[in-house]
Every structure is written in structure tokens, then in C-alpha cells.
Amino acid sequence: MSFNSLGLSQALLKAVSKKGYTTPSPIQQKAIPPILEGKDVLASAQTGTGKTAGFTLPLLHFLSENPNKKYRPIRALILTPTRELAAQVYDNVKEYSEFLNLRSAVIFGGVNQKPQVARIRQGIDVLVATPGRLLDLENQGLLSLKRIEIFVLDEADRMLDMGFLRDIERVIKMMPTRRQNLMFSATFSKDIKKLAHGILHNPVQVEATPENTTVEAISQKVYRVAKGLKTGLIIKLISDGNWKQVLVFTRTKHGANKLCKKMVGSNISAAAIHGNKSQGARTKALAGFKNGSIRVLVATDIAARGLDIPLLPHVINFELPNIPEDYVHRIGRTGRAGAKGEALSLVSADETTYLRDIEKLIAMKLPVEIIEGFEPDPNASTAPVKKQQRGGGNRSRSHSSSGNSKVGGQRSNTSSRRPKKNNYRRR
Template sequence: MHFSDLGLCDALQAAVAERGYDTPSPIQAQAIPAVLSGRDVMAAAQTGTGKTAGFTLPLLERLRTGTPARNNQVRALVLTPTRELAAQVAESVSTYGKNLPLTSSVVFGGVKINPQMQRLRGGCDVLVATPGRLLDLYQQNAVKFDHLEVLILDEADRMLDMGFIHDIRKILSKLPPKRQNLMFSATFSPEIRALAKGLVNDPVEVDISPRNTTTELVTQWIAPVDKRRKPALLTHLIQEHGWFQVLVFSRTKHGANKLAKQLEASGIEAAAIHGNKSQNARTRALADFKSGKVRALVATDIAARGLDIEQLPQVVNVDLPNVPEDYVHRIGRTGRAGATGQAISLVSADEFQQLKDIERLTQQQLERKIVAGFEPGEPLPAGRAPLPPKNKRPKKPKKPSSGGHRGGQSSGNGQRAHQGSKANGNGGNAGAGKPAGNGQRRRRPQRNNRPANGNKA
């Protein structure tokens, strides 16, 4: 199959060809016709499979023949959980739509709101946004949805993880009922299906990624090591193997900063990205990493979510994640688009339980390699064949409460795509609670995850 077989106009096919793609990825081959049919769509695909182009291309095809947006109106809304992902989706829209008479814009927190309000005055065909900033703009009458035709939730699973569910529901209440809904997620988890019940209507389901599996193209192994020696071991591995593009995961923001400084002190160009970094600092760090100016990019899970870095050869887990599913997301950054990759985890004895949870989830026992000179003083307990995955019991429906909270983390950043085609991009093969015990209900604590600097997603 070729892109010419998918019903896309010549202008879109030319934009795809200019990126060097002629064959759609599996998610693109299935999602594009489904979106063009006008049906609601639920699609499960990991990052790096081309899912962004899977909804960007048919979206632009559908919008190109309609009435242009005017006076703060929006025809298509793409919601993303982070500012980095918003910027990447906007780039995809701009890149593929550059030959079309369409306009686009991107909005997120962490930057001044007034320039975003000014850009929206004339309306835009495609608006890419993070939830918190979008609500702020709506409350100031800077954006209107009376003529909205399409709603897209990208990385819906991470939206829920980051606590955006209340913001999403608020946004849904502002939208016209007659619209096409597209939901893209890494998996069809029970929580995602629960969200879908109130969003999509008789959807086409596209699932090209089995749940909780890791790609065969990624070589995975763990290096047992004492916790205090992890930075030295990471430095040794980078220098010994001559790695020049390494994505390193740290569990905490403080740990990411500290590790980046330790690498720099050892002569390895490094940068850290996490939620406390300014948008300019995050954008600069990512650009330096892609260009090769920075050899090691140290990131937290949320900051790295949605990062699109082609041909990333190595991923290193300096800390194992507390949530085993995050391990699958982490190593999914390498081994993309048919390329091979390595995922190395530096594991100390106190992380044995996290290791067992990961092996149980992925149903594989990770190979252990002790690096000479870094033998652990406290040995990692011996592993054994992983048990079958745990079956989650369905959650009991909760009684409605009068309160709510606004979850999520601040995210944002983006540039306005050029006026006129102006959407921006990346593609795949086109870019390729448990009930409370003893019968009593526990009151859910009010959370306020808004960053200290007041920025909103």
C-alpha cells in the first residue's frame, strides 16, 4: 500500500513525499481511511509508530474543502498532555498542510497568554492545545467552539495519568454535540474505555500495538550496581561504548538535575528536562540533543512523554520507574521505524520489587550483565521466571461528588504554524481506586498539582 491509495489529495501526497515517505505505517494505513469516513475512531499505538500523521493527514484532508474559520472560531481541536507534544503535533500540521489554504495555531502554559489571544482573533482551522491553557483562553472569550467539526485527544492515557480528566470534562461540556471524535492512546486500558464511553459514538477501533509488550528490535538488559555508583557506571558506559545520543531516565526532577551536572563534570555534554524547567530551557535542551551538541538528555517520565526523536539508539534507566507500564513507554523511544536499539537499566538491590513488576508485566526475564569494576556490594536478588500478569479487578463505580479538582501538570509551548498552510509536523512512516476497607467510603483528597510558578498546561 502507498499513500496514493488512501484518498489523500495531491497537495498532501506531495507534502508526504517531500518528507521521504511513500508507504504508510500500520497505524496510518488503518486510521486514515477510518477518519476520512467520518466515523469516530479509537486508536491504540505507541509513540514512534507514525500515529501523529495518522490523524493529521486525514484531518487536513477533511478540513481543506470546508468554510475557513473566522472570529475566534476553531474547526478542529487537538488536545495533548504536554507542551512538547503540542509543539510536535503543531509542527506536523504545519508541515503536511503547507500546500493547503488552512491556518493553525498552538497554545500551552508557561508562556504569555496575550500573544496567543491575538493569534486566535481571526480564528484558526486547527488548534493544538494543552487543557489548562485552553480553558483559560475560553474563559477570556479568546476561543469559541460553535463551528467545531473534529475533536482529537492525543496520548489520552497520559492525559488521565497527569490528572487532566476534570479539565477534559470541562472542555467537552463546551463543545457542540455534533462533531467527529478521535482518541489516540498507547493502550485500550479500562480507564481509557471508561473515558471513551462519554466521548466516542460507535467508534472504529484500531489496535496495532499489543498491550504491555516491548519491541523485539530493542535489546534489553540490566546492570546490577550499587545505587551510589550509578552515575559513575553511566559515565563509563557512555565513554566505553562511544555513545553520542543517549536518553537517560531519572525518577525525580532533582535526580535529573544532579545527574546532568555529574555527566558534565565528567566531560559528557548533558542537559536535563523536567516540569520545573522553563519552556525555553526545555526547547533548547531538546534541540541541542537532536543536533548532537548534547550527548545525554536526562529526563523525567512526564517531560519525555511524546518526545519525537528519530533513530535514538540508546535508552538508559538510571532509576526504574515505580509504575511498570512506564518502563514500556521509556524503552519505546528506541527501536523505532525498523531500527534497532538498546535499553539498559542500572538496577540496585532496593529496586528489586520494581524489577519484578516490570518482568511480570512484560512477561520476560531481563538479562543481567555485571560490568567489570562496578560489581555491587549489595547483590541484586536472584531472578526467576515472571509470574502471569495480574488481573485488575474492575473498579466499583463511585457515587457522584459535589467537588472536583483540577489536575495535571503545566505544559505548553509552541509556535504558530505559518498562516496559510500553517500547520506543523512529525509523522511515522509519514514521520513515523480500590474501594475503602471495612465498608466505609474514603473521601478523595483535593489535589492541586499546579506548578509553583503558576503556569498551567
């Protein structure tokens, strides 16, 4: 199948061709046709499989084929959980709409709102946003969602994990009930399916790969190691392998800073990226990592979604996530677009339970290696480490009630439905 067979406009096909894409990915093949038909879609695809284009291309096609000739209200809203993901999606929107008469903008917290507001006042068709800044600007009367025709909830499971349920409810109340709704994510939990039931109307469910599977192109390995020897081991692996671009995940912000400092002390250029970093610092660190001036980017799970780094060869879990689904998202930063990648995990005794949960989720036993001089401590307890709060994101300080929310609706004349009270309250 080619992009030409999907029914997209010539302007979009030209933009896709310019990016060097010739064949749509499985999620694009399955999602684009029903979206073009105006149907609500619930889509699941592992990260790195092109799901952003799966909703961006048909969204832009509809807007360009049905222009608003009088003025430019915001007609499409793409809601994402993190700043990095918002910026990435916005870049894709700009690239794909290069040959269309459409305008777009991105808004997120951590930066001055004035340039964002100025862009919106010029008139835009597509808005990419994180919940906190979106609600803030709407509360100030600086934007309106009353003319939204297409609503996209990207990385919906991450939204719930970060506590954005009430914010999502508030955003939905601000939009017209008649609209098309698209929900995309790498995984779908029971809570996500409850949320989908309240927002989507008779959705077409598409799935490019089994839920929670990991990309086949990624080579995965576990290094069993004593907890106190992890820093020495990771420095040895990076130095001996002469690795030039490594994304490392830690469980906490403090841990990211501490490891970054150790790396720099060992003459390995490194930078940390997490929720306590300013947006400017995060942008600078990511830019340095992409251009090669920084070899190692140490991140918390805020970076597990939204980091689009072409041909990233190595991902290392310095600490395993305590939520197994996050392992899938972390290692999904490598092995993208068919490229090969390597995902390594340094596992101490107190992470044994986390490793077992991950292997159960991905339905595979990960190969284990022990390096001489960095052996695991045979006397260490296997009791799980204390779970940490998730860090990062742009969560707003929402105080709205969690009662009934008017959700649902699409472009057709189908009436919206009101879910039962607390139909999708987070457990």
C-alpha cells in the same frame, strides 16, 4: 499498500511524499480509512509507529474538503498532555498542511500568551493545545470551542495519569455534542476505556500492535548494580562507548539535576529537562540535544511522550519508573520509524519489584548483565523505593465538580449520550 490507496487528497500526498514517506505504517493503514468516513475511532499503537499522522492526515483532509468560506473558527482541537508533545504535533500539522489553505496554532503554558492569542485572532482551523493553557484562554474569552467538528485526545492514558480527567470533562462541555471524536494512545487501561465509552459513539477500535508491547527494533538490557554505584556506571557506559546522543530518565526532578551536574563534572555535556524548568530552558536543552552540542539529556517522565528525536540510538533508565507502562513510553523514544535502538536500565535491589512488573507487562524476561566493579549489593533490601508523585505537565488548577458531564457526539445526526454519574472517575 501506498498512501495513494488511502483516499487522501493530492495536496496531502504531495506533503507526505516531500517528507520521504511512501508506505503508511500499520496504525495509519487501519485508522485513516474509518476517520475519513467520519467515524469515531479508538486507536492503540506503541509509540514511534506514526500514530500522529494517523489522525493528522485524515483530519486535514476533511477540513480542506469542507472549507468554512466565511471565517475561520477553530474547527479541530488536538489535546495533548505536555508542551513537548503539543509542539511536536503542531510541527506535523504544519508540515502536512503545507499545500493546503489551512491555518493552525499551538498553545501551552510556560510562555507568554500574547503571541498565541494573536495567532488565534487571525483565524485558525486547527488548534493544538495542552489543557491548562486552553482552559485559561477560554476562561478569558480569548477563544471559543463552539464550532469544533473534530476532537482528538492524544496520549489519553498519559492525560489520566497526570490528573487531567476533570480538565478533559470541562473541555468537552465547551464543544458541540455533534462532532467526530478520535482517541489515540500507546496503551489503554480500564480507566481509559471508561473514558472512551463516555466520549466516543460507536467507535471503530484499531490496534496496530498488542497493547504494551515494545518495538522489536529496540535492544533491551538490564544492568544489576548497587544503588550508590549507578552514577559511576552510567558515566562509564557513556564514556567507554563514546556515545554521542543518550536520553537518560530519572524518577525525580532533583535526581535529574543531580545526575546532570555529575555528568558535566565528568566532561560529558548534559542538560536536564523536567517540569520545574522554564519552557525556554526546556526548548534550549532539547535543541542542543538534537543538534549534537549536548550529548546527554536527563529527563523525568514529562519527556517520555512528545520527544521526537530522529535516529536516537540510546535510552537509559537511570531509575526504573514505578508505573510499568512508563517503561514502554520511555524506551519508545528510540527505535522509531524502523531504526535500531538500545534501551538500558540500571536496576538496584530496591527496584526489583518494578522490574518484575515491567517484565510482566511486556511479557518478556530482560537479559541481565553485571559489570565488574559495579556489582549489586547482596545485602541491600529489595523493598520498593517510596513512590514519587509524577512531575511536569501543564495541569490547570481546576475546581470544577466531577459530576455528570455531557460528552459524545459526532458529525452525523446521532444524538449524544450522557454517562452515568462518575462513570469514569479516576480510581
